[in-house]
Amino acid sequence: MSPGCVLSSGPSSLSFRSHTCGELRPEHVGEVVTVCGWVQYLRHDLFIILRDFSGLTQILIPQEESAGDLKAALCDLTAESVVKVTGTVRRRPAGQENKRMPTGEIEVHAESVEVFSVCRKLPFEIKDFVKKSESLRMQYRYLDLRSSQMQNNLRLRSQMVMKMREYLCNVHGFVDVETPTLFKRTPGGAKEFLVPSREPGRFYSLPQSPQQFKQLLMVAGIDRYFQVARCYRDEGSKPDRQPEFTQVDIEMSFVDQTGIMSLVEGLLQYSWPAEKGPIKVPFQTMTYEEAMRDYGVDKPDTRFSMKLIDLREVFLSTEIQFLRTALNQPGGSVQAICVPSGAVRKETFPRSLLGSVRLQCAELLGSHGFPFRDLSAFQFLWVVDFPLFLPKEDELEQLESAHHPFTAPVPEDTPLLYTDPHKVRGQHYDLVLNGCEIGGGSIRIHKASEQLYVLENILKEDPSLLSHLLEALDSGAPPHGGIALGLDRLISIMVGAASIRDVIAFPKSFRGHDLMSQAPDLVSDEELKSYHISVRWPTEQRGDEGK
C-alpha cells in the first residue's frame, strides 16, 4: 500500500487515488490515473463498473494472456469489494459510449489492482431501484448510505449548513457558542431525558433547546449567538420524530422582529442550493388570525389556494335544518372550500377540521393527476401575531404560554398583560415551508419584573425554578430575540424526502431504537449501582401493587 499522496486541495488530496470515479472525462484520455472504490458490478469478465461517492467509471479488464494474473484478480471480485485500480484513460470505441453516464465517453484500461477488501454476500444490492423495508435499511445503515440518494442528502445537508455558518459568522458577525446538554430539569419538562449523576437522587436532564443559555449569552454581552445545536425530546413513539434532532439556533441583541425575519430570509437565500432554483425574499407574511380564517391551520400550505370561505351570510335564512343548527351554536359557522375541479363542498365542522379536509383534497386531486399544487415549489410563509397565552386544555380558566414563557408581548398589547392577558398577542413568528413549520422564534421579555409577573401572576408557576434567569434579566439585559430552525425538517423538504430519517445518517426507529446496534440495551445491576438507581421491573411493580 504505497502512499502516493497528492498534496493539493480537492476530493483527491492526500489520498491513494489521483481522481475520483465520477470526474473522468475525454480530457483525461491518455493519462495514467488511480481510482479507488466499490465494485458496482462485473460484466462478462470484460468490464468492472467501479463506484465512489462521486459516481461510476468503467474499468476495462485486460484480455491479453500476459495479463492473466491481473485478469484473474479482477474477475474474482465480488460486488461491493473495495479496490484500487491504476490504468490509462481511453476513449470508448465508437458506438459504445453511454450518454446517460457522465463518464460514459471514457474507460480506464486496468494496468494494476490492489484489493483492499473482499465483500461477503450482502442482504441487499446497492442499487437505487432496489426496494427494501425500512427496518432492513436501518439494520444495515452502512449499506443503505451507499445509495446515491442518501449520499446526496447528507452532502447537501453538509453544504447547506456550511453556507449558513458563512452567512452568520462571516457576513453578520455571529459567534458560534456551544452550550451544555447536561443541564437542569426545566419546570414541567416531562419530555426531557434524564441522566443520572453519581450523586444519589440527582439527575441532569438533556434539554429540548438551548433557550435559557442563549438568553443568558445575550445578558452576557455576546451580542450575536448561533449554534447548530443538538436537542433532545423524549416523546415516546411519534411518527417522524427523533429523540435527538438538530436546530439552527440563533439569538441577537438590539434587534426587533423585522430584524430577525430579514436575517432568516437572507440566511435561507444565501444557503439555498443553486440546483433547487432561487427563492424570493421577503417571504409572505400572514397573521395567525388570517391563517386560521383562510386555511383553518396555523401553518398553511400556500402552494395552492382553495381557501376556506365563510358562508354565514349566504345561509343566514336557510331552511336546511343542520345548517340552521350549526349557525345557531355559539361560534358556529358554515364554511366551504372551492375545489378547482368544479365541485363545491360545504362543511359545518370547526375550522381546523376543514383545514385538514383542504389538505386531503389537495392530496386526492394530486394523486388523480390534477397538478394544481406545484410539488417542486418552495413556498415560505411567516405567521405572526399569535396569541401569547391559550387556555389550558384541561382547565380552561387557567392560561398557559402558546409557545414559551419568555416571549414578549406585542408592544401595543403590553398594558393588556395586567388587565386582559388572553387578548395579548406575542412577538412570536413561525416560519412555514409548504405547510410544515420549519422554525419559530420570538422577541423575548428582557425586563425581570415583566418576566416575573408572567410567571407568577399569569402562568401561576413557581418562579424560583428560574431564579437564575430572573437574576440575569435584572443584571443589565439588552432587548433580544431569536429563532430556531428545524434543520432535519428543512433539509427533508428541500430534498423531497418522505421522512426526516432520510436526511439523518443514523436515525432511530419509530420506537426510538437503533436497529443496527440494538440500543437502548440492558445494563447490569452492577453498572447501575454507581448511579444509585435500580430498575423497577413492571412485574415487580405489579407484584408490589398486589400486596
Place this chain on the structure above:
Amino acid sequence: MSPGCVLSSGPSSLSFRSHTCGELRPEHVGEVVTVCGWVQYLRHDLFIILRDFSGLTQILIPQEESAGDLKAALCDLTAESVVKVTGTVRRRPAGQENKRMPTGEIEVHAESVEVFSVCRKLPFEIKDFVKKSESLRMQYRYLDLRSSQMQNNLRLRSQMVMKMREYLCNVHGFVDVETPTLFKRTPGGAKEFLVPSREPGRFYSLPQSPQQFKQLLMVAGIDRYFQVARCYRDEGSKPDRQPEFTQVDIEMSFVDQTGIMSLVEGLLQYSWPAEKGPIKVPFQTMTYEEAMRDYGVDKPDTRFSMKLIDLREVFLSTEIQFLRTALNQPGGSVQAICVPSGAVRKETFPRSLLGSVRLQCAELLGSHGFPFRDLSAFQFLWVVDFPLFLPKEDELEQLESAHHPFTAPVPEDTPLLYTDPHKVRGQHYDLVLNGCEIGGGSIRIHKASEQLYVLENILKEDPSLLSHLLEALDSGAPPHGGIALGLDRLISIMVGAASIRDVIAFPKSFRGHDLMSQAPDLVSDEELKSYHISVRWPTEQRGDEGK
C-alpha cells in the same frame, strides 16, 4: 423602540445601532451615530463610558439647561444598565485624548437616550482586574462572560472553528455528518453516562466519541467525514476535565498515516489566528521509544531541552552501593537530566518519574527568572510508533489496547500479531502541543478477520458486542484512518488560559455541578416512574446490607 434596521453586513447589520462602541474613530467625526451597550461607569456626571463586545466609547452628557431631562436620565444610570444613545461624534478637546483607548480620540455628544434596562447592584464589578473566586464566577457566569478576556476567548474559538470547517469542507471536500449521542453502551464503557429509556431496564449511553460511527461512515462510502462533536465522559471529579467536551473528529478513506498527519498540519496552519504568529509545518516527529528515552514521557514539552541522559556505561563499575543495586535490578538504570543552571542531578527512578522531575525543574527555573522555556511559543510534536498493546495493570499476562481495539498494526509488524503481539507497533499518532496531548488518531483495521482476531484472541473480549462493526467490515470496507483533536484543550493553550473552563461558555465545576442553575438536581419519584427506575438512597442501601 423604533426598528431603524441597517440592511447590510457586519456587526451592526439589522440592529438598532449604527456603529459598535469600539469602532468609532476620528473619521466618524461629524456623523450622527447610534450606539448600544452597557454602562461601564459614570464620571462626574460629565461622561458615560459605554461598552459593548467590541470595546468602549465615551459619551458626553450635555450640560445645557435645555437638555435637563436627557442629563437626568443619563446621570441616573447605574453601572451595567443597558442603553441606546444617539449623538454626534466629536473630536475630544486637545489634551483630553486617551491614547490607550482605541476610540480615545473621539467622544459622542449625546442627543437622545433610550434606557433598555436598569441594573441592580451586582455581586462583583465587570472589570478585568477584579479578582473573583471561581465559584462566584461560575454562579454569575453571565456577568463573568462580559469580561474582555472571556469575550476574546469565545470569539477566537468561534473563528478558529469556522476556519477549520472552511479548510475541511471547502478545501478538502469533507462532509460534516452528525452522529447520534444516544447510543449503545460500549463494552467495558464504565465512563459512559447512562440515559434511561421508557422500556424497563433498557438504557442508552452517551458515547465518549463517535469512533464506531465514523468508521461505519467510511464503510458507507462517505469518503471524508468530519464533525465538531460533543462527547461525554463520566469520570467523577478530575481536575480540569469536563463531563461534556468537544472534539474535532475526522475520518478519511484511502489514506495512510502520512496523509492524515499532513491534513492536520494543514488544518492547524490554515485556522491558526494571525495574531498568534505563524506556525511551521511539518511538525517534528518522534517515536514513542525516543520520547520515553529522552523525556521520560509520551507527550514531551519540546520548548526546552534538558533531555534525560542514560549513565549506565559511566556507572557500570561504580562503588556507590545504591547505584550498583539499581543497575543490577532487571530494567534498572541510572539516568540524569542536565539542568541549564549548571547542576547535574542523578536519579535512579523509573524514567517517567524523571520526566516529571524535568517538568518541575522547568517550572522552578521559570519561576526563578530563568526564561529558557519560551512561554509564548507553540511547539507541536507528533509521537508515533506506540506499542499496539500493553500488559493490563492488574493482570500482567493479559494484553489490553494501548489506545483502542480498532487501531491497525504497523504494516511490517502485522505478522507479529499472530506470534508476538506485545511487540507489535500500532499505526497510532498523538499530537502534542507544549507538552499536552491535544489529539490522537490512527489508521484503523479494515479487515473483519483481523479485527475479530484482535478482539477474540488477543484482547479476550466478546466480539458479539461489536457484531455490527465486524459485519460492516465484511461488507466492503475501504482502508481508512482519522484523528480527534481536543478542541477545549487546544484553544485553552492557544489563549494561555489556566483551565479549559476559560474557553467554555458554561462549564461544570470540578464536581460536575452547574453552579448557576444547580444541576444536577433532585427529580420526583413520579417523574422517574416513566423511566422504570428508582433511586437507591445510600442509607437504604446500608440498611439492606445490615439485614
